[in-house]
Amino acid sequence: MVSGTALRGAGAVVGAAGEAAPLRVLIDGVQTGLVPVWDRGIGYGDGLFETVLIRNGAPCQWSRHLARLALGCGRLGIPVPSARCLEGEARPLIEGLDAGVLKVLITRGTGGRGYRPPAQPQPRRALLVYPLPVWPPDCYTRGLSVRYCLTRASENRSLAGIKHLNRLDNVLARAEWTDPEIAEGLMLRDDGQVVGGTMSNLFLWTGTTLDTPLLDRAGIAGTVRALTLELAAGLGIACRERDLRPADLNAARGLFLTNALIGVWPVRRLDGRDYDPGLLPWGLLKAVAQAAQTAEWPTP
Amino acid sequence: MVSGTALRGAGAVVGAAGEAAPLRVLIDGVQTGLVPVWDRGIGYGDGLFETVLIRNGAPCQWSRHLARLALGCGRLGIPVPSARCLEGEARPLIEGLDAGVLKVLITRGTGGRGYRPPAQPQPRRALLVYPLPVWPPDCYTRGLSVRYCLTRASENRSLAGIKHLNRLDNVLARAEWTDPEIAEGLMLRDDGQVVGGTMSNLFLWTGTTLDTPLLDRAGIAGTVRALTLELAAGLGIACRERDLRPADLNAARGLFLTNALIGVWPVRRLDGRDYDPGLLPWGLLKAVAQAAQTAEWPTP
Missing domain, CATH: 3.20.10.10 (D-amino Acid Aminotransferase, subunit A, domain 2)
Structure with a gap:
């Protein structure tokens, strides 16, 4: 289980992250919340995401999310992360969580300045866990x-x-x-x-x-x-x-x-x-x- | 003067940055190349950039770049970084550079999950220096x-x-x-x-x-x-x-x-x-x- 508190601290290195920080975060399998500012996700929005509902430590509609992610990767020409890899990383991250949100974020990774994507992109994947927003019960x-x-x-x-x-x-x-x-x-x-x-x-x-x-x-x-x-x-x-x-x-x-x-x-x-x-x-x-x-x- | 080599090393903490890394980078005035993955720039492309030609250690068309950046900030509702601040940070970064590219990147900063921008955004600014691309002389x-x-x-x-x-x-x-x-x-x-x-x-x-x-x-x-x-x-x-x-x-x-x-x-x-x-x-x-x-x- 990844410690949310520790990671909040790590994020604070580069700025006032405050309460905006996720509870837990994992980037390419590493316990960090930081990415290079020259990642193409930040430079061009060159990537995709999924927002997954977590109930009882497991994801809802997981296979639909994976299918849409794969469709998006295909459209953008970004190699699709394997379901096995995402599941392997997500399981310990959301284990024991009664309710929450898992955000899966995939970018084309780093690349030189300029729009042209690298011929062999090395995508970056981030898994972020947030509390579930509260809506009026009725x-x-x-x-x-x-x-x-x-x-x-x-x-x-x-x-x-x-x-x-x-x-x-x-x-x-x-x-x-x-x-x-x-x-x-x-x-x-x-x-x-x-x-x-x-x-x-x-x-x-x-x-x-x-x-x-x-x-x-x-x-x-x-x-x-x-x-x-x-x-x-x-x-x-x-x-x-x-x-x-x-x-x-x-x-x-x-x-x-x-x-x-x-x-x-x-x-x-x-x-x-x-x-x-x-x-x-x-x-x-x-x-x-x-x-x-x-x-x-x-x-x- | 910021060391490019040192910063490449810092960038490598979270992934294979390789030759894609800028020569020099400064984020909110700090010698780091790292930002939290929950910055709204990466989540939604919520920000702006300028690509400035550097000649003889100075920027070309600087006031036009600042004017367009201000226009963009106004459109997106992001507080405009002061010219004084950007100049103060850019000067030592591009000093002594015969030719190069200065990328100025402004994001709305971090914020909670979800599209809604924070009421009081704390924008993040990154200055990145790259070599000038080479084009055929004719x-x-x-x-x-x-x-x-x-x-x-x-x-x-x-x-x-x-x-x-x-x-x-x-x-x-x-x-x-x-x-x-x-x-x-x-x-x-x-x-x-x-x-x-x-x-x-x-x-x-x-x-x-x-x-x-x-x-x-x-x-x-x-x-x-x-x-x-x-x-x-x-x-x-x-x-x-x-x-x-x-x-x-x-x-x-x-x-x-x-x-x-x-x-x-x-x-x-x-x-x-x-x-x-x-x-x-x-x-x-x-x-x-x-x-x-x-x-x-x-x-x-």
Whole structure:
């Protein structure tokens, strides 16, 4: 077990890390929190990450996270870290943790100055453990207030869907509000299409069909988004990935959000418009919420 | 004067840094090359950089670099580092260096997990010194071969123009070719508009007018781009920032590229089409090349 306190101390060498530091961190298998400032992750956002929910000392939806990471590595041309290596490093790090967050961060590693990636990149992998954020206990049943953000989602077909490190659009969108009553902000593309929340995927329930934004030009295709589409299909609910506009959201029977940490969040209110979470397909929502927080290591 | 060798050794603590390491590096005024992996620069590309040409121990176009950095900090909501502080740290770092590159990197610093920026960010600043890349001696007069990239430029109106750390599109575009005969690749927006080179700005000479892509949705507005527009106006040359397409480039009398390190590069060939660098407005090109590499510290 890695000591969080010791590592906080190590991080403080180069600056005021303070309470922002993770509880535990491991870089390339070494107990350190430090990387060279010329790592391409910092220079260009040249890498990927996964945010994994930890329950009872094990990761939730681990194989989905690994699959998305592999997809992202393939897109960026970064060698995929082996599942065996990540599991071997993650197991002792999250052992004994009732609830928490494991962030897996992969960069292309160091390389010369300039955009050109090294021919033989030596990726750097960091595993960071954080406490699980606390949300109001009734948000799952009562639903949440959501707003529209002014900051538009960055668009690039080569980068859409994967969880890469170029996330300034999400940062600027999330900086737009401080009201603690607002749990999430929705982001649009420049042409007005809805992409999703700053940190979540959006689903729209028409009463008969489940719609979610097509993420071909912007956004991140979340693991719980994939889980939701899969469980919905299993329940015989028709699903569509498509072009959604604010007008479609206005006309919806209900809305909900998903991500790996929250699972499912019904929307109660969006920019002054009220929705009745009771009208959502709760059979599906319950199945998603349960599956999203079922933790287990794959059988070795 | 900071020892490059010593710092390479420090960098090697966390991984195989090898020849990728800068000659000298200073982080928040401290002789270290290491930052916590939970810095928001690495997590989200939440920061900015400048690439400054060093000649005779002094920076070229220093005030333009500072101005763009301040513009970028304003856009991202990151406190602007003072010119006095940056100068004070840069002076001893580049002293005695005949030629080199100073990379100034500013991040929002550390912060908790999640996109939301801290209310009181404590930015981190890193100054890195690299050797100046070597280009063929005749490229300035003979011109260079350039290609079109398949990777499209990322689009976001809030981020266009500034030199932020979300540069995966440039990385993927630069990874498209290894042929050393090709010096640069041009990137388009998804709608087919030309944005510029992966690491340079593009100018098109019609014979009477200087055109350069309007960077309202993508691209970086370079310091030498601004210098070129200013010098051209001074020489009575009409300039337009506008929507340029490959067809406009095909019809051009000539093309040239600019950036802070290369100054000016005439284009000799673009994807099989030949251009005669002799037809370019050389009075302007010479003035830009000279101004781009004139180094001096501001009078204290």
